Amino acid sequence: MITLPEKLASMTPYDPCEDVYQIKLDANESYFSLPEELRDAIAASIDTIDFNRYPDPTVADVRRLAGREFRIAPGNIVVGNGSDELISLIMNTFAPRGGKVMVLSPDFSMYQFYAEVAELEVVNMLKDGEFMLTEQQVIDRAKAEKPDILIFSNPCNPGGQGFDHGEAVRICMALEDTLVVVDEAYMDFWDQSILDCSTALENVLVMKTLSKAFGCAAMRCGFIIGYKDLIDQLNKTRSPYNINTMTQLAACIVLEDTSWQKEQCKQLIARKEELEAACQKLAEKYGVFTVLPTHTNFAVLRTEKCTEIFEELKKRSICVRCFPKFQMLRITTGSEQENAILLTELEDICADMQA
Structure with missing residues (x-):
């Protein structure tokens, strides 16, 4: 019998929600699917595929169109099978054996996960009660720890806040x-991207995705942009055929004209702001939770009763994300109708708790 590496004993796999719910607001997905004309174009493109041939290893067409969208030269872009592949690629490429990675907690759990898979030491810098840090605090801690890699989401998932352009730079x-x-x-939901200087800074990589504001989570297509x-x-170190042909064709269709995405993004932001405002009214009325403002497509509620609320919502076929360690609920904005149902049920739960 083989001896398994010790690192596996302490690792916890990512646990996505696999149950079926009437309203699913846990994964920060867009409530929009692709416009019908784009879906039709993607379906038609499948007939053009030579299924016996490997995909383009350079992902040239996707990089060209992504470059146009992000105003970046295609040579400064790597395309990945979702952000997960890219995070793993970064950890295994740029950190030496036994190297050190610094993360800002709470943040996207897969940063630490892939660092541990690569057998890297992980330094967690804890944020304050409102999930904030100052730029100087991060700089001072990083200079003291001297990590090979500092990685953080901006704006942050799950906290919702972030560093503005100047702070991040x-x-x-x-x-x-x-x-x-x-x-x-x-960052599609905020206006503080550092893409404008990402290719000039020799120690910086910026990650982008089609999964959130583009509503293409099923496609699994992400990007790294940085110094050549x-x-x-x-x-x-990237796998030579990491992006399959169907994803490449679909991504090109999605990126060819993104005016539809800009309009959907405006509506996503509007629905999230309405959700936050409605939750704030419930917070003031019942005192069960507080609402932290975000720059994302989700609302953040802080409460000691996060697990109770989470379980009650599940009973009503509504799934949100619960972080018991941080006493918080993360609620992705749904459609106007989905948000209305959520808020009705949430108020009923709060009223029962207050009683």
């Missing part, structure tokens, strides 16, 4: 000996 520039990875998966030498190193 100053963190990157102050840590010139550390690879700084800024995951902008939710860093991109060249990633291409040394």
Whole structure:
């Protein structure tokens, strides 16, 4: 019998919700699917595929159109099978054996997960009660710890807050000996991206995705953008056929004209703001939770009763995300109708708790 590595004993696999609910607001997905004309175009494109041939290993067409969308040269872009592949690629490419990765907690759990798979030491810097840190706090801790990689989402999942453009750039520039990875998966919902200087900073990688504001979570397509030498190193370790042909064709169709996405994004932001405002009214009325403002497509509720509320919502066929360790609920905005149902049930739960 083989001896399994010790690292496996302490690892907890990612646990996505697999149950079926009437309203699913746990995964930060868009409530929009693709417009019908794009779905039809993707369906028609399948007939053009030579299924006996490997996909384009350079992902050239996707990088060209992504470059146009992000205003970045295609040579500064790596395409990944979702952000997960890219996080793993970064950890295995840029950290030496036994190296160190610094994360800002709470943050996307897969940063630590893939660092541990690569057998890297993980330094967790805890945020304050409102899930905030100052740029100077991050700089000082990173200079003291000297990690090989600092990685954080901006704005943050699950906290919802983030560093503005100037703060993020100053963190990157102050840590010139550390690879700084800024995951902008939710930056479509804010206007503080550092893409404008990402290719000029020699120690910075920025991550983008089609899963959130583009409503293409099923496609599994993400991007790393950065300094050309860093991109060249990633291409040394990237699998040669990591993006299948169907995803490449679909991504090109999605990126060819993104005016539809800009309109959907406006509506997502509007629904989230309405959700936050309605939750704030419930917070003031019942005192069961507090609402933290976010720059994302989800609302954040802080409460000692997060697990109770989570379980009660599940009984009513509504799934949100619960983080008991941080006494918080993360609620992705749904459609106007979904949010209305959620709020009705949430008020009923709060009223019962108050009674």
